[in-house]
Amino acid sequence: MRVVSWNLWWRFGPWRERQKAILEVLREQRPDLVGLQEVWAADGENLAEWLAAELGLHWTWAPSPAPERWRRRIADPSVDIGNAVLSRWPIEETEILRLPVPPDLDDGRLGLYARTGPVSFFTAHLTSAPNACDVRRQQAATLAEFADREGPVVLTGDFNAGPGFPELLELRRCFRDAWEEAAPSTPGETWDWDPRLPYRQGPRQTERIDFVHLAGPVTARHAHRAGDRPVEGVWPSDHAAVVADLVC
Numbered sequence: 001m002r003v004v005s006w007n008l009w010w011r012f013g014p015w016r017e018r019q020k021a022i023l024e025v026l027r028e029q030r031p032d033l034v035g036l037q038e039v040w041a042a043d044g045e046n047l048a049e050w051l052a053a054e055l056g057l058h059w060t061w062a063p064s065p066a067p068e069r070w071r072r073r074i075a076d077p078s079v080d081i082g083n084a085v086l087s088r089w090p091i092e093e094t095e096i097l098r099l100p101v102p103p104d105l106d107d108g109r110l111g112l113y114a115r116t117g118p119v120s121f122f123t124a125h126l127t128s129a130p131n132a133c134d135v136r137r138q139q140a141a142t143l144a145e146f147a148d149r150e151g152p153v154v155l156t157g158d159f160n161a162g163p164g165f166p167e168l169l170e171l172r173r174c175f176r177d178a179w180e181e182a183a184p185s186t187p188g189e190t191w192d193w194d195p196r197l198p199y200r201q202g203p204r205q206t207e208r209i210d211f212v213h214l215a216g217p218v219t220a221r222h223a224h225r226a227g228d229r230p231v232e233g234v235w236p237s238d239h240a241a242v243v244a245d246l247v248c
Contacts, residue, residue, distance in 0.1 A: 001248065003178075004031040005123065005156035005212050006227060006241035008047065010038040010081050011074055013199055014234065019047065021231035023054055029226050029243055033116070034086035035123025035156030041080040048084035057086040058116070062096045064108030083110050083125055083157075089117035097124075097146045099139040105129050111143050111157075118248045119218065120149040124157035126167075136160060136167035144174045152218035152248045155211075158239065162207045175213035178220035178244040186224070190240040193228060199238035212244040221245050 008022060009015075026034065039048045039061060052059035061084035064070070070081045085091065097111035111124040126139045140159070147155050155175055161167045163177060179188045187193075190210040192200055214220060228240035 001033065001118065001246045002029065002031045003154055003156065003212050003244045003246055004029055004034045004226065004241050005210050006034070007037040007125070007158040007210060007237060007239035008039060009199065009237040009239065010070065011040045011076070011079050012238070015040070017234045018236050019050075021234045021236040022227070023051060024231050025227040025236055025241065026051060026055060031086070031243070032088040033119070033121055033154065035121070036084040036086070037123065037125040037158045039082055039084040041082070042078050048086065052086050055086065057088060058091050059084060059086050060091050060094050060112070060114055061085070062110050062112040064110065065098060066106050066108035069107040081108075083112040083123050085112060085114040085116070085121060085123055087114065087116040087121070091116045097143065099124070099126065100142055101127055101135055101139070105132060105135060109139065111146055113146070119152040119154050120147070122147045122153070122155040122157070124155070124159070126157070126159045126161070128160045133165075133167050137169070140168050141170040144170045147215070148174065151216055153215040154218065154246070155213040155215070156242075158210050160209055162209060171213060175215045178212040178214055178246070179208070179223045179242065181214070182220035182223040182244065188223070188225065188242070190225065190242060193240055197235060197238065199235065210239055210242050212242050214246070218246050218248045221247055
């Protein structure tokens with residue numbers, strides 16, 4: 001079972017060109033399950049729905065309940081943002097968790113659960129505010145409780161914190177890091193990993209902040225990055241994707 005976790009950088013930058021590049025990367029990877037963050041929807045079009053149709057997958061998504069801060073960044077009040085799951089199997093059940101956050105930092109971060117195929121599958125996007133370590137710690141603890149299910153559990157997402165960061169302590173108590181399990185000696189940075197990346201802002205802050213986490217009877221056999229180079233001259237996102245091959 002191949003799992004992908006990827007932050008798609010919403011509608012920033014050359015998003016139409018990036019949309020095609022994102023599809024090509026996913027098509028090449030041939031995933032069974034995909035957890036996506038920063039998925040856009042506008043004017044009756046949804047990026048996750050389009051990707052699912054092109055790839056022959058099932059899909060579900062959870063729109064942010066507080067997208068106003070995002071919309072101001074692109075000066076477009078009509079575009080929604082959210083998390084999504086694509087799956088090789090029908091999606092039998094879904095649930096949405098609004099992650100805790102103080103009002104001054106609230107931009108609608110979520111956890112999305114989908115019961116599909118052999119696993120309980122989750123994707124989440126923790127707050128990115130630089131000085132919000134305590135907020136991310138609370139969000140991670142709430143997410144760990146939300147994802148406490150029987151059987152194989154796969155938790156994907158952009159956690160805006162590296163593997164050794166204290167805010168992910170609660171997750172580390174409950175979940176294993178697929179990258180550390182399958183590719184511990186391989187560089188796995190997913191944020192600001194390449195100096196040629198044109199979407200960087202400010203000083204370089206190379207980190208591995210995107211994860212596939214595992215709990216229960218599921219094991220990672222292989223892990224690698226994808227979307228970490230241009231596709232016909234277009235970089236798909238400001239994040240690289242994490243790809244993990246799992247056995248239940």
